[in-house]
Amino acid sequence: MELRDKIGKQGATGGTWNYRCNICGETRNGSYTRVKAHLLQILGEGVAICKKVTKSQKLEMLTLLEEWEKRKKPGASREVPLPSQCQSGIAIESSSKKGKSNLSPIAKSFNMNVMAQLDEEIARMFYTGGLPFNLTRNPRYQRAFTFTATHDIGGYVPPGYNKLRTSLLLQEKNNVEKLLQPIKPTWQEKRVTIVCDGWSDPTRKPLINFMATFGNGPMFLKAVNCFGEVKDKFFIANLMKEVIDEVGHQNVVQIITNNAANCKGAGEIIESMYPHIY
Structure with missing residues (x-):
């Protein structure tokens, strides 16, 4: 059943088509999205809905739309076999199909075919995900x-995108804060030097980080995203004041930063507010 007829195009070249709805008889203009909104009675698309379309007609159109969406989707990308899967002597799949394996007794005893495939899976993850090779130098990489390998955790599924960026991140943050909590009371006795400097993260966002140094070593306090801000002496002085108040001004001896003009000006503002800090 043809639900609409094209009756002309606006403009000599380009432009949208005029169409007549075969259900309500009204003439409209627009693209596929507007035609769909009119016939399926979708509000908020800038076109009046068809008031005469029946439920059975809508159901028929929705079925056709779903079929078209399925055909429109590109086919699943072809899985590229791993190097070991192309070598019958190493691949797990190929060795299982053959009655006799080409692996030596030593290779079998150490599961060398399984290890080789795991190496290739890890390498493929790096290549397809654009991960830096320096990640392998992180002790946590080897430890994970x-x-x-040393625990029986069959069926384990690694954390996904949302879990890594929400609950696990918050859990790690709370754990670090808990570990640092016993150190902060010592600031009253040993006093603190606040160090701040500007840098850029891997996405080139301008950041200013703050650290506290004292007898037990440095402690990271926070990093402030300064994107879109005018980093003059007043802005930097305000950030310094916030950190000083968090640490406790009575615990701060001095602030160390670079010798840029705006940082020097910020330092002078802080000295006027807290005479004991230099």
Whole structure:
């Protein structure tokens, strides 16, 4: 059933089509989105809905729309086999299909075929995800796989995108704050030097980080995203004041920063507010 007829195009070249709805008989103009909104009675698309379309007609159109959306989706990308899967002597799948494996007894005893495929899976993750190779130098990288290999955790699924950026991140933050909590009371006795400097993160966002140094070593306090801000002496002085108040002005001896003009000006403002801090 043809639900609408094209009756002309606006403009000599380009432009949208005029169409007549075969259900209500009204003439409209617009693209596929507006035609769909009119026939399926979708509000908020800038076109009046068809008031004469029946439920059965809407159901028929929705079925056709779903079929078209399925056909429009590109087919699943072809899985590229791993190097070991192309070598019958190493691949797990190929060795299982053959009655006799080409692996030596030593290779079998150490599961070398499984290890080779795991290496390739990890390498493929780095290549397809654009991960820096320096990640392998992180001790946690080795520790994670060692923990997995030495524990029976069949069915384990690694944390996904949302869990990593929400609950696990908050859990780690709370854990670090808990570990640092016993150190902060010592600031009253040993006093603190606040160090701040500007830098850029991997996405080139301008940041100003603050650290506290004292007898037990440095402690990271916070990093402030300064994107879109005018980093004059007043802005920087305000950030310094916030950190001083968090640490406790009575615990701060001095602030160390670079010798840029805006930082020097911010330092003078802080000295006028807290005469004991230099």
